[in-house]
Amino acid sequence: MAGIARLSEDDLRWECCRCARPLEVGPVELTYLGNSFTLDLPRCPGCGLYLIPEELATGRMAEVEQILEDK
Numbered sequence: 001m002a003g004i005a006r007l008s009e010d011d012l013r014w015e016c017c018r019c020a021r022p023l024e025v026g027p028v029e030l031t032y033l034g035n036s037f038t039l040d041l042p043r044c045p046g047c048g049l050y051l052i053p054e055e056l057a058t059g060r061m062a063e064v065e066q067i068l069e070d071k
Helices: 054-058 060-070
Strands: 024-032 035-043
Touching: 024 060, 054 060
Parallel strands: none
Antiparallel strands: 024 035
16 A cells, blocks of 8 residues: 655646656555555656655655665
């Protein structure tokens, strides 16, 4: 089951730079230091390119990164 990232209205207004299609929230599998997890993120329904919102990248993901590096 995918975890749900906190998304703002602005996060849902992005358009794919490759396809020019609006991004839709969907499951994205991320892998870091050999650990995989799935999050619901804005992604392109055409090419699969996805957006990691700044708040998620600098907040929660930074915390998870530190935990994984400390293992």
